[in-house]
Amino acid sequence: MKMSYKKLWKLLIDKEMSKKELAGSADLSQHTINKLNHGETVTTDTLAKICTALSCNIGDICDVIIENCDSKEKIG
Numbered sequence: 860m861k862m863s864y865k866k867l868w869k870l871l872i873d874k875e876m877s878k879k880e881l882a883g884s885a886d887l888s889q890h891t892i893n894k895l896n897h898g899e900t901v902t903t904d905t906l907a908k909i910c911t912a913l914s915c916n917i918g919d920i921c922d923v924i925i926e927n928c929d930s931k932e933k934i935g
Contacts, residue, residue: 860900861924862899862900862921862923863898863921864896865922866919866921874913878896884912885905885908885911887905887908898924
C-alpha cells in the first residue's frame, strides 16, 4: 500500500503555503515532510495535525493507492 499526497501539495499551492510553513504550523519534522514527499505512510496523528493546520479533512489531503499484481487502484 502506498499513499498519494497530491491533494496536499495542490492545497498548499492554493493556499500559497510552502512545505516549510506547513511543517511549522503543523509541528512536523523534516523527516515527516520527506516521508510525505516520497508517498510513504505517516501516522494518523500527523494527518490530523496537517488537517488542523489547513482547516480541512483527511480526504482533502491524501489518497490510498492499493497495488496488486494486475493494476493500481486509488481509494479516496
